[in-house]
C-alpha cells in the first residue's frame with residue numbers, strides 16, 4: 001500500500017509518490033502498560049452523578065442478576081419435583097413464578113439501561129466540554145504544530161468512542177461480575193465436585209484471552225491513528241478545495257484519499273477480526289466445560305449423586321457462565337479502545353498553554369497606548385530566530401508602519417504585542433506594564449487586531465461585526481460599518497445586516513471580508529490597533545476612502561500597520577524597516593527616502609513595478 005510506505009521520521013506519514021505532499025504528524029502509538037490512574041481519572045467524570053443515579057442502577061443491577069440466576073433453579077425444581085413425579089399443579093405454579101421472575105428482570109433491566117444511558121451521556125457531554133474549553137485556551141504554538149483535523153478528531157471521534165464504555169460497558173461489567181460470582185457460588189453450593197470441575201476451565205480461557213489482549217489493543221490504537229490521519233487530510237482538502245480545483249489536482253487528491261481510506265479500512269478489518277475471534281475462542285472453551293459437565297454429570301446421575309434437574313440447571317448455568325466471560329473479554333477491548341482515546345483526550349486537556357497567565361496577574365488598567373519593545377528576541381523553532389533584539393518606543397497615539405521583505409518578522413512583532421507568543425528574551429511594555437504580568441483578557445480587550453486572513457464566522461453580518469463587542473447596539477454596529485465604508489455594500493445585500501454568511505464568509509469578496517473585520521475592530525474601540533496587511537485586497541478607490549476613515553478613527557489610538565503598499569504607510573508617524581528579524585531603519589517616509597537605504601530600495605522597487613504595470 002503506497003500510503004504505508006515511507007516513514008521518514010517516527011510518527012510522520014508521507015505520500016509515497018510525491019514524497020513531499022501531505023505530510024501528517026501522527027499520534028504516537030501508545031504502548032504503555034494498562035494505566036489505572038488514567039482509568040480512575042476517566043471514571044472520575046462519573047462522580048458528580050454517582051449519588052443521584054448509582055444507587056438505583058446498582059439496585060436494578062442486583063435485582064436483574066439475581067432474578068436471572070433463579071431461573072435455572074426453578075427449572076431444576078420443575079424437573080425434579082413436578083415433571084418427574086407428574087405434579088401438574090406444582091408445574092403450573094412454578095411456571096407462574098418463572099413468568100413473574102422474567103417480568104421483574106425485564107423491569108429492572110429497563111430502568112438500569114435508562115439510568116446508565118443518562119450517566120453515560122452526561123459524562124460524554126462533560127468530557128467534550130472540558131476538552132473544547134481547554135483547546136480554546138491553548139496558545140498559537142499548540143496549533144502551529146498540529147493539523148486542525150487531528151484536533152477535530154479528538155473532540156469528536158475519540159470522545160464518541162468512550163460513549164459505549166460509559167453507556168453500556170461499565171454497568172455491564174458490574175452485572176457480569178455479579179452474575180459470574182453468583183453462578184460460581186451456586187455451582188459450588190449445589191454440588192462442589194461438579195461445580196469445581198466446570199470452573200476449572202476458567203484459567204484456560206484467561207490464558208488464551210491474555211494472548212489476544214495485546215494484539216487487540218495494538219490493533220485498535222492503529223485504527224485511531226489511521227482515522228486521525230484521514231481526518232487531517234479530509235479537513236485540509238475541504239479547506240483547500242478552491243486551490244485543488246484551480247490546479248486540477250482533484251484526481252490526485254481522490255487517489256490519495258482512497259489510499260488512506262483503504263489503509264483505514266484494513267486497520268478496522270484487522271482490529272474487528274481480532275475482536276470477533278475473541279467470542280468463538282471463549283465458546284470453544286465453553287464447549288470443553290459442557291463436555292466435562294455431561295461426562296461427569298451422567299456418571300453422577302447413575303450413582304445418584306445428582307438429579308437430572310440439577311444437571312439441566314448446571315447446563316443452563318454454563319450458558320449463563322460463559323456469556324459474561326465473553327462479554328468481559330469484549331469489555332476489555334472496549335476498555336482498551338477507551339484507554340487509547342482517553343489518553344489522547346487527556347493529553348490535550350493536560351497541555352499547558354505556552355502563553356500562561358501569571359497566578360498573580362492583575363488587570364491591565366485602561367491604557368493610553370504607550371508601547372515599548374525592549375530587546376525582543378523570539379524564535380518559533382529552536383535555533384531559528386525570527387526576531388533578534390527589537391527596541392522600539394511608541395508614544396501613545398502614534399501610528400507605526402512596519403515594512404520589510406516577506407518573512408522579515410513584521411507579523412511576529414504583532415504576535416508578541418498581542419501576547420499570542422512570549423518572547424525568548426526581552427519584554428513588551430504597555431503604559432509601563434510588562435504584558436506578561438497582566439491578565440490576557442485585560443490585555444487583548446484593549447488591543448484590536450485585523451489579521452491578514454480575515455475570519456468570518458457562520459451567522460449574520462451583524463453578528464460578525466458585533467464579535468468585536470458583544471453588547472454593541474444595532475446602531476453602533478451600523479456606525480462602525482459606515483465609518484469603514486462597509487455600510488453601502490451591506491445595505492445592497494438581500495437581507496442587509498441580517499444576511500447570513502457561512503463559515504469563512506465564502507459568499508463575500510476578500511475586500512468585503514476585510515471591511516467587515518475593520519468594522520469589527522473599530523467597534524471594539526481598542527486603544528491600540530493592529531492592521532496586518534489589511535488593505536492588501538481592497539481596490540484603490542476603497543483604499544483611499546479607508547485611508548480617510550482611518551485617519552479620523554486612528555486619531556488618539558496607537559496603531560501598527562503591517563503593509564507592503566506605499567499608500568498605506570506614507571501617513572505613518574514612523575516607519576520601521578525590518579530585515580531578517582532585525583530593525584534596520586526607522587523614521588518618517590521623507591527621512592528614510594533621504595537616507596536612500598533599504599526603505600528607499602523597497603519604495604523604488606514598488607514604483608518601478610507599478611510603472612511597468614501601467
Ligand SMILES: Nc1ncnc2c1ncn2[C@@H]1O[C@H](COP(=O)(O)OP(=O)(O)OP(=O)(O)O)[C@@H](O)[C@H]1O
Pocket residue numbers: 144380381386404405406407408409410411412413
Ligand atoms: N507559526 C510559525 N512557526 C514557525 N515559523 C514561523 C511561524 N510564523 C512565522 N514563522 C517564521 O518566522 C519568520 C518571520 O515571519 P513573519 O510572519 O513575522 O514575517 P512577515 O514579515 O510578517 O512576513 P509577510 O510579510 O510575508 O507576512 C519567517 O521566517 C517565518 O518563516
